[in-house]
Amino acid sequence: MGRYVIRRLLQLVPVLIGISLISFTLMYVAPGDPALMMLTSTGQAPTPELLEATRESMGLDRPFLARYASWVGGVLTGDLGYSFLYNAPVAQVIAQRLPVTLVLSVASLVVVVAVSVPLGIAAALHRGRAVDYVVQVLSYFSLAMPTFWLGLILIYVFALELRWLPAISNSAMAVGYVLPVIALSASYVGRLTGQVRSDVVSELGKPYITGLVSRGVPARRIIWRHAVRNALLPSLTVTGLAFGAMLSGSITTEMVFSMQGLGALSVQAVLARDYALVQAYVLITAVAFVVVNLVCDLSYHALNPQVRLGGEAL
């Protein structure tokens, strides 16, 4: 286990370097002159001399790697640049918006798992019967449903017609999150349900199940103590991927529900060409995604008795 943790942490290094390189390159190749934008945003008339001086002070005349190095140095010390759009340090703008996205993504992830796992198990245990059929139809519907369309439908039905829940969710109230969480989680329920179902089905077909049956172990015990438990372990890693899907989906969800989170911020930043903000958003979500995946993999290893008791992490 210890060796596995170290190996995974070492693997993280090139990936993090890659993430930072891609994020930086995005900004580097972006059209437009950051010096000019800086001057315009501070209301100064951009004379050629002033532009030249600003460029120099911003380090824009230095080569790619030097700029990359100083940018990474800044990121590591919490300096993500300056947002022209909000006239504030990027780190501050992001810190303000982060909680909304975090609550939305994590709550949706919890809903996805809480809905998909029971549905997938139910479908697998009732293969070919009505339950299975209904679950499969639902999961195909969920896979094909555009998140933003579902969001609009939910707003129309529950906010405009029935007036049960607020349509705009920038309030601090928990009820404001109900519709966005439903919209965001619905898109992934289908995929995880299918995954759980096929995992449980394939687990039930394994020789050790035959062994348990022939030893007279009750079916209920076989299903819950052995098959389902083993089948769900690999789903843990899929949960990490689901978190990435939640982060992606939070962009459209936040826009539909007018939430002031990171996703909506990224769209505003893209439309305003505030590259420092876009860059920081990409960097932060990618790092979060990688870290969540790592945690999932590590907990998978910690929970897997084969690895835990065997001591050797392959």
Added chain:
Amino acid sequence: MRNGRARHAGDGAQGRTRARTRTEAGSRTVVGAERTRRERSAAVPLEDVGTSPVGTSPVPVPAVGRASRAAAPTAARASRRLAVFGALSLLVLVVALIGPLVSPYDPFATDYAAAFAPPSAAHWFGCDEMGRDTFSRVLAGARVSVLLSLAAVALPLAIGVVVGSVSAQLGGAVDAVLMRVADMFQAFPEIVLAVAIVGVAGPGLWNVVLAIVVVTWAKYARLARSLVLGLKESGFVDTARMSGASTAQIVFRHELPHMVPQLLVMAVLDLGYVILAIASMSFLGLGIQQPTAEWGAMLNAARSYFGTDPALMVFPGLAIFLTVLVVNLFGSALAERLGQTRADVARLRASSEGDAALDARERGHAL
């Protein structure tokens, strides 16, 4: 660890289908749960459709156990499903190609007298805020959405196959570098990176395709790589090499044809996702811009009239939903017909999602 995976893949489809057939039959007798015909169709060996990389025999290899008897009718059933959803997908494609030619109105012609007109005999889907015929615009949108999505799947598929084959064929440092690069691109949540790329390149039709290519090529590369690694260890590649075939000949004549089923299934299953991604970006105002008729962009425009005319949102949304549904069902039917179970498809996806997911999955299944 990599060797371990290669060995596993190297068992080839024959070994895997055999093993699966055995367990399928086993679970039936043991747990006693009823298996539907559809479930059993999973046991149809790849050999039956002549796609096995190992089974060069033209005679179908008999499957083990009771499942073999069920194979024939379920194969027919899978074929029927494939035919139905294939035909529906084809219909979508035909609508995309000729729809604008047969549409009743010019999708851009405005008629303010008809603004917000409800559905009627003259305007089947009603009219939008400028009196443009929604039915004609949905038809025009089909061309943009479907054709762009096809391009956004075909391009990364082609790039991925080239990179993955090169990586597996050359091995060593080239393989290590290419796969680390793939890791980097896969470290981002997909739409997040796509939005950032569009942010830099500027909103627009082809920039969206570019963004999707950058975001998705790595998973095809990973899949192609693992397929080639499996094929490289199979006997017929050795035979070809011994009879003097060049590397290029081996790749194009011997390996590539065997990779087609898996790549095709993955591409079709991805198509629905790409259609949704393009529609999402257009909805956000980052993709296809007004006045071009595109489903996501139409929904974005309809959103402004949410309170007054919510019916505007119905048809573009329905068009996206139904198209993706049909394409996804076609993809699963195709996977089923080619002898891949849902578990295989999940494995395929996991193998394209990176080492961590794959390792965990394989070990999980090996428990």
